[in-house]
Amino acid sequence: MTFNLELQGRRALITGGTKGIGEAVVARLREEGAEILTTARSRPGNLAPDVLFVAADITTAEGCATVVEAVRDQLGGVDIIVHVVGGSSAPAGGFAVLDDNEWQRALDLNLFPAVRLDRALVPGMLAQGTGVIVHITSIQRQLPLPEATMAYAAAKAALSNYSKGLSKEISPKGVRVVRVSPGWVETEAAAGLVNEIAVKTGTDYEGARKTLMKSLGGIPLGRPAKPVEVADLVAFLVSPRAASITGTEYVIDGGTVPTI
Incomplete structure (x- = not known):
């Protein structure tokens, strides 16, 4: 079902768009007529044939460079970026089991892909005077769970802080930056x-x-929450109907965070 969000023909890059929230965002923006390029390490068999795809490991600088090249070659530029990729595979056991490798892995997956891709693609948005970036953060950036995901929570907090700083720099030049903070999906x-x-x-x-x-x-x-509920929120935020929304964070957690 479409809501006429005026996304027809908009060029969108969605990272991590082959499963979970990312898959739902791809489907939702596609329904609204956006032209989609998404990423993962390998193309899944169920990806719609009209969805453009680039295989890349965006936890690395080389993988991000591959995506940037695909955006230029396959989309000819970008109007919407939704950074979904993220997660944690750290072992349980609290802070003591999180060695340097675990901390680096958390940053490589949850912070640096957004930083690198924004750095490469935002200049094109600024040149055209318009664009929207959505960073998918997490309620753990303010409600960390110490047993296994402390590094993940810290990386998401860094992503949120970076996102706010970016919004203050580029929103006056026509590019909006918004955060979406899911709880358990x-x-x-x-x-x-x-x-x-x-x-x-x-x-x-x-x-x-x-x-x-x-x-x-x-x-x-x-x-x-359901993935489609997060995708509906993202679709609204990247649409012209949210033209005055930038620099803020939308929590979608069913009320999990107990504070204002």
Whole structure:
């Protein structure tokens, strides 16, 4: 279903667009008529044939350079950038198990791709006098979970801070920068984690789901967000209907963060 967000023909780069939130954002912007280029390490078989794709590891400077070249060659420039790629694979055990490699991995995945791609692509947006950048952060940037994702939370906090600084620099020149901060989103990967918890604790999916929500301090809405709900928010924010919105962060967490 489209909402006539006036995205027809807009050129959009979406990182990490082959699963989870990224896949939902690709589908949503595609529905609204945007021309999409997305990235991952390899092209999945279920990607729509009209979605442009570049295989690249954007945790590296070389991978980001490959994406920048694809934007220029396949899109001829860009009007919308949505930085979705991110995550954590750090082991449980708190701060003591997070060695230098884990910290570097968190920064390479959750901060540097946005910094590098923005640095290369924003000048073109400034030259055309228009553009929108969305950085997908996380509620963990203000509500860190120390058991396993402290480095991830710190990297997302850095991304949020960088995003705010960038917005102050380039918004006066016509390029908007917005942050979207999800809480727990029930992606396929998240569902897999719930199933693992269910097996380990001898409960069913719903019981494990409630346990995970409780570990976050509870979700007042009573459920995690759906990828499509995050994608709907992103679609609005990159549209001309949000033309006066820049430099701010939109939390979509079902009420998880307990403070203002």
